[in-house]
Amino acid sequence: xxxxxxxxxxxxxxxxxxxxxxxxxxxxxxxxxxxxxxxxxxxxxxxxxxxxxxxxxxxxxxxxxxxxxxxxxxxxxxxxxxxxxxxxxxx
Numbered sequence: 039x040x041x042x043x044x045x046x047x048x049x050x051x052x053x054x055x056x057x058x059x060x061x062x063x064x065x066x067x068x069x070x071x072x073x074x075x076x077x078x079x080x081x082x083x084x085x086x087x088x089x090x091x092x093x094x095x096x097x098x099x100x101x102x103x104x105x106x107x108x109x110x111x112x113x114x115x116x117x118x119x120x121x122x123x124x125x126x127x128x129x
Contacts, residue, residue: 070078082092 078089078093078096082089085092
């Protein structure tokens with residue numbers, strides 16, 4: 039969704055830009071440390087690729103290493119809440 043879409047939405051509603059962005063952004067997007075963003079920027083420029091391409095490659099590579107090191111199957115379910123202890127299994 040580009041800038042023009044947001045301006046069109048902002049012009050037709052009384053919502054703030056933050057509220058509009060919350061509606062548009064449906065996925066969690068973690069905030070990276072400024073130092074990491076700077077390093078990614080310079081590395082991406084050096085490789086002549088977009089930062090998103092470089093970041094996707096690096097994260098995929100790191101996750102593959104973690105999966106191999108842990109020898110566990112890939113999990114596609116994310117727990118939203120910590121598990122509740124079972125009182126019957128308390129020692």
